[in-house]
Amino acid sequence: MLKGFAFSDTQIRxxxxxxxxxxxxxxxxxxxxESSRKxxxxxxxxxxxxxxxxxxxxxxxxxxxxxxxxITDTHDAIIACVYLQDKEPVLYLGMLTVQPNLQAxxxxxxxxxxxxxxxxWLGRTGIQMTVISxxxxxxxxxxxxxxxxxxxxxxxxxxxxxxxxxHSLEFLVLEKNLLTQ
Numbered sequence: 001m002l003k004g005f006a007f008s009d010t011q012i013r014x015x016x017x018x019x020x021x022x023x024x025x026x027x028x029x030x031x032x033x034e035s036s037r038k039x040x041x042x043x044x045x046x047x048x049x050x051x052x053x054x055x056x057x058x059x060x061x062x063x064x065x066x067x068x069x070x071i072t073d074t075h076d077a078i079i080a081c082v083y084l085q086d087k088e089p090v091l092y093l094g095m096l097t098v099q100p101n102l103q104a105x106x107x108x109x110x111x112x113x114x115x116x117x118x119x120x121w122l123g124r125t126g127i128q129m130t131v132i133s134x135x136x137x138x139x140x141x142x143x144x145x146x147x148x149x150x151x152x153x154x155x156x157x158x159x160x161x162x163x164x165x166x167h168s169l170e171f172l173v174l175e176k177n178l179l180t181q
Contacts (some may be wrong), residue, residue, distance in 0.1 A: 039100030
């Protein structure tokens with residue numbers, strides 16, 4: 001999927017298998033546990049358990065229809081990532097993650113813009129994602145960037161790959177049309 005695409009920002013690149021441990025640590029620290037409370041994207045009050053594991057990340061990075069983008073700091077440490085899966089005619093965006101102590105500094109916006117550029121390069125008409133319905137601040141953040149609620153709802157999966165819900169949860173589907181930009 002990535003052949004021929006180049007990012008304008010040298011700190012953004014495609015994830016490699018050698019990045020798995022760093023990505024796993026980043027994602028789990030940003031979404032779960034006390035470390036996640038340093039940022040505004042924590043799910044610690046909603047879910048127990050881990051957010052991801054190396055097997056899931058390996059499958060995501062090596063699948064023919066998906067990529068993971070990362071942003072590195074000046075020392076080449078991974079500070080942000082996002083998972084992108086081709087679901088023609090749209091690109092699915094998931095697990096947008098920024099190191100908790102660096103959130104609200106524009107890194108997420110930069111990664112979102114890179115994702116949108118990649119989707120356009122692939123010729124996709126839009127980007128679609130799911131967000132836990134009670135994550136009002138996160139939904140509003142995406143809406144300010146042109147994403148809209150589609151009205152579609154999805155049940156939160158019963159399996160433990162995303163964590164153990166502390167109460168009943170559901171996903172809302174958001175989408176951005178890239179043809180109208």
